[in-house]
Amino acid sequence: xxxxxxxxxxxxxxxxxxxxxxxxxxxxxxxxxxxxxxxxxxxxxxxxxxxxxxxxxxxxxxxxxxxxxxxxxxxxxxxxxxxxxxxxxxxxxxxxxxxxxxxxxxxxxxxxxxxxxxxxxxxxxxxxxxxxxxxxxxxxxxxxxxxxxxxxxxxxxxxxxxxxxxxxxxxxxxxxxxxxxxxxxxxxxxxxxxxxxxxxxxxxxxxxxxxxxxxxxxxxxxxxxxxxxxxxxxxxxxxxxxxxxxxxxxxxxxxxxxxxxxxxxxxxxxxxxxxxxxxxxxxxxxxxxxxxxxxxxxxxxxxxxxxxxxxxxxxxxxxxxxxxxxxxxxxxxxxxxxxxxxxxxxxxxxxxxxxxxxxxxxxxxxxxxxxxxxxxxxxxxxxxxxxxxxxxxxxxxxxxxxxxxxxxxxxxxx
Amino acid sequence: xxxxxxxxxxxxxxxxxxxxxxxxxxxxxxxxxxxxxxxxxxxxxxxxxxxxxxxxxxxxxxxxxxxxxxxxxxxxxxxxxxxxxxxxxxxxxxxxxxxxxxxxxxxxxxxxxxxxxxxxxxxxxxxxxxxxxxxxxxxxxxxxxxxxxxxxxxxxxxxxxxxxxxxxxxxxxxxxxxxxxxxxxxxxxxxxxxxxxxxxxxxxxxxxxxxxxxxxxxxxxxxxxxxxxxxxxxxxxxxxxxxxxxxxxxxxxxxxxxxxxxxxxxxxxxxxxxxxxxxxxxxxxxxxxxxxxxxxxxxxxxxxxxxxx
Numbered sequence: 048x049x050x051x052x053x054x055x056x057x058x059x060x061x062x063x064x065x066x067x068x069x070x071x072x073x074x075x076x077x078x079x080x081x082x083x084x085x086x087x088x089x090x091x092x093x094x095x096x097x098x099x100x101x102x103x104x105x106x107x108x109x110x111x112x113x114x115x116x117x118x119x120x121x122x123x124x125x126x127x128x129x130x131x132x133x134x135x136x137x138x139x140x141x142x143x144x145x146x147x148x149x150x151x152x153x154x155x156x157x158x159x160x161x162x163x164x165x166x167x168x169x170x171x172x173x174x175x176x177x178x179x180x181x182x183x184x185x186x187x188x189x190x191x192x193x194x195x196x197x198x199x200x201x202x203x204x205x206x207x208x209x210x211x212x213x214x215x216x217x218x219x220x221x222x223x224x225x226x227x228x229x230x231x232x233x234x235x236x237x238x239x240x241x242x243x244x245x246x247x248x249x250x251x252x253x254x255x256x257x258x259x260x261x262x263x264x265x266x267x268x269x270x271x272x273x274x275x276x277x278x279x280x281x282x283x284x285x286x287x288x289x290x291x292x293x294x295x296x297x298x299x300x301x302x303x304x305x306x307x308x309x310x311x312x313x314x315x316x317x318x319x320x321x322x323x324x325x326x327x328x329x330x331x332x333x334x335x336x337x338x339x340x341x342x343x344x345x346x347x348x349x350x351x352x353x354x355x356x357x358x359x360x361x362x363x364x365x366x367x368x369x370x371x372x373x374x375x376x377x378x379x380x381x382x383x384x385x386x387x388x389x390x391x392x393x394x395x396x397x398x399x400x401x402x403x404x405x406x407x408x409x410x411x412x413x414x415x416x417x418x419x420x421x422x423x424x425x426x427x428x429x430x431x432x433x434x435x436x437x438x439x440x441x442x443x444x445x446x447x448x449x450x451x452x453x454x455x456x457x458x459x460x461x
Numbered sequence: 462x463x464x465x466x467x468x469x470x471x472x473x474x475x476x477x478x479x480x481x482x483x484x485x486x487x488x489x490x491x492x493x494x495x496x497x498x499x500x501x502x503x504x505x506x507x508x509x510x511x512x513x514x515x516x517x518x519x520x521x522x523x524x525x526x527x528x529x530x531x532x533x534x535x536x537x538x539x540x541x542x543x544x545x546x547x548x549x550x551x552x553x554x555x556x557x558x559x560x561x562x563x564x565x566x567x568x569x570x571x572x573x574x575x576x577x578x579x580x581x582x583x584x585x586x587x588x589x590x591x592x593x594x595x596x597x598x599x600x601x602x603x604x605x606x607x608x609x610x611x612x613x614x615x616x617x618x619x620x621x622x623x624x625x626x627x628x629x630x631x632x633x634x635x636x637x638x639x640x641x642x643x644x645x646x647x648x649x650x651x652x653x654x655x656x657x658x659x660x661x662x663x664x665x666x667x668x669x670x671x672x673x674x675x676x677x678x679x680x681x682x683x684x685x686x687x688x689x690x691x692x693x694x695x696x697x698x699x700x701x702x703x704x705x706x707x708x709x710x711x712x713x714x715x716x717x718x719x720x721x722x723x724x725x726x727x728x729x730x731x732x733x734x735x736x737x738x739x740x741x742x743x744x745x746x747x748x749x750x751x752x753x754x755x756x757x758x759x760x761x762x763x764x765x766x767x768x769x770x
Contacts (some may be wrong), residue, residue: 050560050561053560053561057546057557060549060553061546061549064548064549065548237703240625299542299543300540300541300542300543300544301546303509303511303540303542303544304538304540304542304544304558304605305510305561306510306536307510307511307536308533308561308562309531309534309562309563310561311530311532319655333607443752
């Protein structure tokens with residue numbers, strides 16, 4: 048055990064003395080994540096959704112349509128919607144080009160129909176390429192329609208009076224008669240106010256905070272989603288570099304010298320696998336720390352994530368221990384190692400969303416550590432314990448270690 | 462100290478060691494010579510415990526060398542490869558390699574410092590070895606083999622590729638180690654190193670020892686003679702006639718020309734007799750040189766001049 052720890056300590060010290068390769072492998076995923084985040088992240092930090100581009104076609108051009116327009120002009124609504132008033136032809140052109148999530152068309156005669164308590168229609172044209180932003184617009188317009196309907200029905204009498212006055216020429220409008228009508232409306236509003244003030248039922252916004260639950264995509268969440276895929280890919284590169292010592296020591300005589308000492312082959316093999324595991328964990332922790340500090344990435348319960356990282360590092364060390372025992376020399380290790388890692392990363396989901404991949408790719412991805420680590424990280428982020436990914440990573444890692452140990456032991460015979 | 466009996470090792474169809482036997486005493490420095498493919502490295506590898514699948518016995522201090530891992534603490538090796546970590550300092554290397562033996566940490570540090578002084582690397586103990594010259598690396602390589610004060614030291618061409626000063630330094634260390642009681646086996650292609658360093662020489666080829674002993678013993682074994690070259694004022698015929706009845710097992714006329722002749726003598730005690738005869742025959746001698754047989758002549762006589770793969 049003493050000699051195992053001596054070899055382990057020596058390896059760790061050596062790699063820390065020359066950390067350039069490791070630092071580069073840590074920096075690359077950070078830079079790539081930052082670039083992707085900058086390109087694809089939502090524009091605002093504050094809002095939970097990006098401002099939704101909405102086109103408004105006002106064919107009515109009267110005071111009710113102006114009220115509708117005004118509803119979008121409120122501060123809170125401005126954060127949610129980016130409204131452009133246009134005509135229908137231009138609006139449809141923009142919709143075809145995908146320049147907006149939805150177009151609302153207020154038909155001609157909307158106000159008059161409303162005042163006449165006739166059914167009228169607001170048209171919402173939705174962009175079929177978008178999944179849920181057009182639905183948000185539709186819901187909002189629904190809400191407005193309900194409110195308007197309610198208001199018109201509550202003030203039906205007054206509305207009739209106002210309607211009749213609108214039909215008359217301006218100089219024929221009996222302005223003195225407006226007073227009583229408005230007076231009635233005022234009484235209704237005051238009466239309504241007695242019932243409505245204080246409001247017995249109030250709306251209160253409350254954000255739920257289930258452990259680990261984050262359901263909406265912000266810029267922070269984008270990094271949290273991307274970073275695990277990047278981290279596992281570069282973990283593979285780092286551990287592969289570290290485990291290449293096994294090959295280089297065989298070639299340059301150090302292994303032979305070690306075998307002339309009382310050091311047992313199993314102690315050497317154990318030190319190498321343990322070293323790969325520990326260094327892999329350390330590097331993963333650095334990536335997590337940097338991801339949190341720089342990108343404010345959210346990982347979920349740290350203990351669970353640590354366990355997942357331990358499983359992934361163990362798998363990686365065992366795999367590259369076996370790999371190093373199977374290749375003939377450093378050149379072969381270099382030539383084969385990178386394609387293997389890239390294949391893992393491609394099929395495993397480090398480079399693209401697994402759900403966007405063809406079925407065959409996803410099936411192959413089940414054989415990669417990337418898939419299980421990414422899935423596990425997602426579960427942890429959502430507040431769930433990553434049981435299945437842990438089992439798969441530890442169990443398959445044990446199988447690889449069981450293969451690696453005798454293979455490495457044979458390689459210690461010089 | 463070391464008894465090797467009938468050691469045999471094959472690689473496929475090639476017999477690398479053919480019933481190889483050798484004894485080595487405490488403090489003896491044995492120079493092991495042989496052409497390429499003779500089996501020297503195979504022997505060193507087996508003794509170092511890095512090569513298996515052989516027959517024969519190797520007893521070290523009365524015990525089977527390979528039965529007890531603890532015996533590895535008494536064996537030191539200086540391989541031909543520069544087997545240390547170039548990104549570590551000389552001191553860190555010594556502490557790591559020494560730590561693989563059962564040397565207490567406190568003693569190890571002291572021993573490492575002593576060795577760095579011995580190999581004249583103390584001033585650069587903390588520097589990364591990658592900055593060292595070839596000679597400095599060889600000295601460090603040698604020092605690593607000595608950390609745990611082994612009873613048997615195996616050196617596989619320890620002076621390859623270094624300058625004269627570094628070579629002399631390493632050979633001095635080997636002599637001193639032998640003088641301190643460590644048994645040493647030292648393989649090399651440099652015959653001069655063996656002549657100056659080793660108390661015993663073994664010449665091997667095709668997996669077997671062809672001859673072993675001191676240089677004088679080897680010379681006698683192979684029947685090499687001293688060459689006496691005589692220069693003077695005499696005719697070839699007169700010289701030939703003068704030494705004719707001296708010729709025999711111990712004196713041989715090799716060549717005679719006007720003014721110069723050479724004789725092979727198996728014992729330098731014959732030289733006064735030869736000179737006496739020449740004086741009696743009134744042959745004027747102005748100069749005489751004696752060339753003793755070298756290890757090279759012995760080696761080539763035993764192993765032949767054919768180039769090896």
